Amino acid sequence: MKQLALFEQPLPVTPIAPLSMACGQNQFWIKRDDLLPFSFGGNKVRKAAEFYKEIKESGADVVMTYGSNSSNHCRIIANMAAAMGLQCHVISPAENREILYNTRMVSQFGASIETCPVNEVAQTIENRKARFVKEGKKPYFITGGGHGNPGTHSYVRAYEEICAQEAQTGIRFDYIFHASGTGATQAGLVCGQLLAKDEARRIVGISIAREKDRGREVVRESIEAYLGAAYERLYRDEALVFDDSYRCGGYGKYTQELLDVTGKMMSEEGIPMDTTYVGKAFWGMLQYLGEKEICGRKILFLHTGGTPLFFDKLVL
Numbered sequence: 001m002k003q004l005a006l007f008e009q010p011l012p013v014t015p016i017a018p019l020s021m022a023c024g025q026n027q028f029w030i031k032r033d034d035l036l037p038f039s040f041g042g043n044k045v046r047k048a049a050e051f052y053k054e055i056k057e058s059g060a061d062v063v064m065t066y067g068s069n070s071s072n073h074c075r076i077i078a079n080m081a082a083a084m085g086l087q088c089h090v091i092s093p094a095e096n097r098e099i100l101y102n103t104r105m106v107s108q109f110g111a112s113i114e115t116c117p118v119n120e121v122a123q124t125i126e127n128r129k130a131r132f133v134k135e136g137k138k139p140y141f142i143t144g145g146g147h148g149n150p151g152t153h154s155y156v157r158a159y160e161e162i163c164a165q166e167a168q169t170g171i172r173f174d175y176i177f178h179a180s181g182t183g184a185t186q187a188g189l190v191c192g193q194l195l196a197k198d199e200a201r202r203i204v205g206i207s208i209a210r211e212k213d214r215g216r217e218v219v220r221e222s223i224e225a226y227l228g229a230a231y232e233r234l235y236r237d238e239a240l241v242f243d244d245s246y247r248c249g250g251y252g253k254y255t256q257e258l259l260d261v262t263g264k265m266m267s268e269e270g271i272p273m274d275t276t277y278v279g280k281a282f283w284g285m286l287q288y289l290g291e292k293e294i295c296g297r298k299i300l301f302l303h304t305g306g307t308p309l310f311f312d313k314l315v316l
């Protein structure tokens with residue numbers, strides 16, 4: 001197994017840059033996790049860096065994961081496995097096989113892609129694991145999206161990083177907004193806040209797919225799993241804000257208004273945002289601030305990556 005120098009040490013701190021735009025006299029900053037220096041960056045790099053340690057310790061020789069044709073997570077895991085000299089096997093739903101940049105890169109990194117109907121995913125994963133074991137291999141399975149305690153932990157660390165940057169600059173953010181999907185990013189940020197007893201600010205997860213009840217419950221379960229015995233003492237329901245009002249009809253869907261916002265972010269700020277995750281969350285944040293008449297606040301938006309998805313839309 002080859003070592004990856006980048007993941008053998010703490011990841012570099014990602015920049016927090018001010019935006020020129022104004023909205024309701026709020027001031028905006030953006031934390032550029034899309035610039036993490038591995039495989040086009042994004043939150044899946046932070047998560048992968050934690051899984052890297054687990055894979056190494058486990059002595060696995062094949063990395064397995066799950067994700068769709070548009071999955072940033074699968075791209076980064078396939079890239080990491082290739083760099084480590086490990087075999088990679090991706091299980092993917094058969095329902096949408098459009099070839100996107102992420103799909104293409106997963107193949108180019110040498111991963112095998114096995115498709116199955118979405119309702120047979122759990123069984124397919126179990127069968128494939130058993131097959132690998134029977135062949136004398138040692139598989140390591142990563143849940144779709146890098147869900148699980150290592151993924152959560154990576155965003156507890158990111159929360160600590162934000163606090164350290166605040167201490168350095170003297171800027172204190174009243175809000176942190178981000179795109180919430182499988183929920184590990186939000187679970188990590190909220191755990192970071194609960195552990196720091198940093199109650200004054202709000203972390204707002206803008207749902208990019210899930211409806212409120214289920215989406216929120218998955219984040220809460222991840223928080224409980226991560227905090228363990230400290231959960232009862234630390235958890236507060238108000239700390240978990242998961243808003244499903246800005247989904248534009250579901251995963252991957254978008255509106256002209258959303259496109260106008262991402263177009264403006266690129267031309268006026270030089271920041272690419274895809275419509276599935278980051279652009280949707282950014283647009284959702286602007287609606288949220290307007291609807292709730294939030295004014296004169298310092299607001300941090302977390303850019304969680306998805307750059308290849310930005311390019312998918314550019315060539316349409």
Ligand SMILES: *Cc1c(COP(=O)(O)O)cnc(C)c1O
Nearest residue numbers: 181182183184185277304305306
């Ligand atoms: C996966 C992903 C998210 C969502 O992160 P979760 O931890 O799954 O909630 C947000 N933005 C981008 C670009 C992603 O790839």
